[in-house]
Amino acid sequence: MTYCIGMRLDHGLVFMSDTRTSAGVDNFAVSKKMFHWQVPDERAITIMTAGNLATTQSLISLLSERSVSEGDRDPSILHLPTMFQVARLVGATLREVIAESSLTGQTSEDQFGASIILGGQIKGGKPTIFMIYPEGNFIEITDDTPFFQIGETKYGKPILVRAYERKMDFADAIKLLLVSFDSTVKSNLSVGLPFDLQIYENDSFSNGRTKRINADDEVYQAISSGWGDALRDAFQLLPSYRL
Amino acid sequence: MTYCIGMRLDHGLVFMSDTRTSAGVDNFAVSKKMFHWQVPDERAITIMTAGNLATTQSLISLLSERSVSEGDRDPSILHLPTMFQVARLVGATLREVIAESSLTGQTSEDQFGASIILGGQIKGGKPTIFMIYPEGNFIEITDDTPFFQIGETKYGKPILVRAYERKMDFADAIKLLLVSFDSTVKSNLSVGLPFDLQIYENDSFSNGRTKRINADDEVYQAISSGWGDALRDAFQLLPSYRL
Numbered sequence: 001m002t003y004c005i006g007m008r009l010d011h012g013l014v015f016m017s018d019t020r021t022s023a024g025v026d027n028f029a030v031s032k033k034m035f036h037w038q039v040p041d042e043r044a045i046t047i048m049t050a051g052n053l054a055t056t057q058s059l060i061s062l063l064s065e066r067s068v069s070e071g072d073r074d075p076s077i078l079h080l081p082t083m084f085q086v087a088r089l090v091g092a093t094l095r096e097v098i099a100e101s102s103l104t105g106q107t108s109e110d111q112f113g114a115s116i117i118l119g120g121q122i123k124g125g126k127p128t129i130f131m132i133y134p135e136g137n138f139i140e141i142t143d144d145t146p147f148f149q150i151g152e153t154k155y156g157k158p159i160l161v162r163a164y165e166r167k168m169d170f171a172d173a174i175k176l177l178l179v180s181f182d183s184t185v186k187s188n189l190s191v192g193l194p195f196d197l198q199i200y201e202n203d204s205f206s207n208g209r210t211k212r213i214n215a216d217d218e219v220y221q222a223i224s225s226g227w228g229d230a231l232r233d234a235f236q237l238l239p240s241y242r243l
Numbered sequence: 244m245t246y247c248i249g250m251r252l253d254h255g256l257v258f259m260s261d262t263r264t265s266a267g268v269d270n271f272a273v274s275k276k277m278f279h280w281q282v283p284d285e286r287a288i289t290i291m292t293a294g295n296l297a298t299t300q301s302l303i304s305l306l307s308e309r310s311v312s313e314g315d316r317d318p319s320i321l322h323l324p325t326m327f328q329v330a331r332l333v334g335a336t337l338r339e340v341i342a343e344s345s346l347t348g349q350t351s352e353d354q355f356g357a358s359i360i361l362g363g364q365i366k367g368g369k370p371t372i373f374m375i376y377p378e379g380n381f382i383e384i385t386d387d388t389p390f391f392q393i394g395e396t397k398y399g400k401p402i403l404v405r406a407y408e409r410k411m412d413f414a415d416a417i418k419l420l421l422v423s424f425d426s427t428v429k430s431n432l433s434v435g436l437p438f439d440l441q442i443y444e445n446d447s448f449s450n451g452r453t454k455r456i457n458a459d460d461e462v463y464q465a466i467s468s469g470w471g472d473a474l475r476d477a478f479q480l481l482p483s484y485r486l
Contacts, residue, residue, distance in 0.1 A: 230477030
C-alpha cells in the first residue's frame with residue numbers, strides 16, 4: 001500500500017507521501033510517489049499516487065512526456081488553463097492506462113487501479129487539491145473536507161480529525177502529518193520511511209520547499225517518541241472507568 | 244461493519260463490542276454482538292462476532308441450541324473440557340453455517356463470512372482468547388499479541404499499540420478500550436454506540452460484570468471529550484517541523 005495526504009491550510013498546501021512499494025512482504029522497495037511540475041510564476045502542480053505501481057509510473061510518464069516532447073505537447077498539464085482541466089486530463093490519462101492494462105485479458109480492474117491526489121495553483125485560480133479515482137472522476141477539496149488521504153488511510157485519520165486547524169502554520173501542519181504518518185507506520189508494514197514532503201505557499205507559483213524525511217531525522221524522531229510519551233501521559237489523565 | 248476487542252491482562256480478560264449492524268447507510272440497527280455462557284464455578288465463555296449478521300446469528304443460535312435442547316446436547320460448548328476444543332467447535336460450526344449459505348448458488352464466500360473472538364476459562368485451564376476465521380481455523384492470544392480486534396480495526400489500533408500494558412487494572416483497560424472505540428466511532432459510520440462491555444476476573448469461572456455503555460454515559464463522555472483535548476494539548480507540546 002501507500003499513504004499520502006494532501007492538506008489545504010489558510011497559508012497554502014502541504015503534501016506528504018511515504019515511499020514504500022511492495023508486492024508482498026518479501027518484495028518491497030523505495031519508490032517516489034510525489035511528483036512536481038512547474039512553470040515559474042505561472043503554475044505549480046503536485047501529484048501523489050497510490051495503487052498499482054505499473055499504472056502510476058505509466059501515468060506519470062505519460063503526463064511528463066506530454067509536457068516535454070515537441071510533437072505531442074498538447075494537451076499538457078503545463079498548458080491547460082485551470083486546475084480543474086488538469087484534473088480532467090489526469091483522470092482521463094489514468095483511465096486510459098488502466099483500460100490498456102485490462103485489455104490483456106485480466107478482468108479485475110482493481111488489480112491495475114490507482115488513486116491520485118493532485119494539488120497546486122495556476123495563475124488566475126486559487127490553490128486547490130483534487131482526489132482522482134481509478135475511474136477518472138474526481139472530487140475537489142472544500143473547507144468542510146480540508147484534506148485528502150489515499151492508500152492506507154485509516155490508522156492516521158483520527159489525529160487528523162482531532163487536531164487539524166486551517167489556521168495552522170506550515171511547521172505545525174508538518175508536525176500533524178508526521179504524527180499521522182508515524183501512527184500508520186507503527187501499525188502497518190506496507191507504509192514505510194522515508195517520507196517526501198512539500199509545502200506550497202499561496203500565490204507563490206513555484207514548487208516551494210521539499211524535503212525527504214529519513215528515519216534518522218532528529219525532529220521526526222523527537223515527534224515520534226514524544227508522541228508515544230504524550231499519548232501515554234494524556235491517557236493517564238483521563239478518568240478511569242469503574243464498573 | 245463492527246468493532247470488537249478481546250484483551251488479556253494479568254488480572255483477567257476484557258471484552259468490548261459495538262452494536263451497530265448495517266446493510267447500507269439507510270438500513271442500520273442496534274444488534275448485540277457479545278454473547279455469554281457459563282456453568283458457575285466451572286466455566287465462563289464469551290463470544291463476540293463480526294461479519295454477516297445472518298451468519299453470526301445462525302452461529303450463536305446453533306451454539307445455544309446445542310447447549311439447551313436435550314436431544315442435541317453433545318457436542319456442546321458447555322461440556323467440552325478445554326477452551327481449545329470449544330474453539331474447534333465454534334470454528335467448525337461457523338464453517339458449517341457459511342457452507343450452508345453458499346450452497347444456494349451464491350459464489351462469493353466473503354458475503355457470508357464472519358470472524359469471531361472467543362474468550363473465557365474452563366476449570367483446569369487458563370483464561371484465554373481465540374480469534375476464529377471464516378474458514379473455521381483460529382489463533383490463540385499470546386503475551387506478544389495480547390489483544391485481538393475484529394471488524395473495523397484500523398482506526399483504533401494505534402492507541403492500543405502505544406498504551407496497552409499487561410499490568411493495567413480493569414478500570415484503566417476499559418478506559419483504553421473506550422479511547423480506541425471512540426477514535427473508531429469518530430472516523431467510521433459503520434461502528435456505533437452503545438458499546439457492550441464485559442470483564443472476566445481470572446479463576447472466577449463466572450461471566451463477571453457486564454455493562455452496556457450508552458452515548459450519554461458520563462464517564463464515556465468525559466473520556467471522549469477529554470481525549471480530544473488531551474490529544475490537542477499533547478500535540479502542542481511536540482516540536483514543530485521547520486523546513
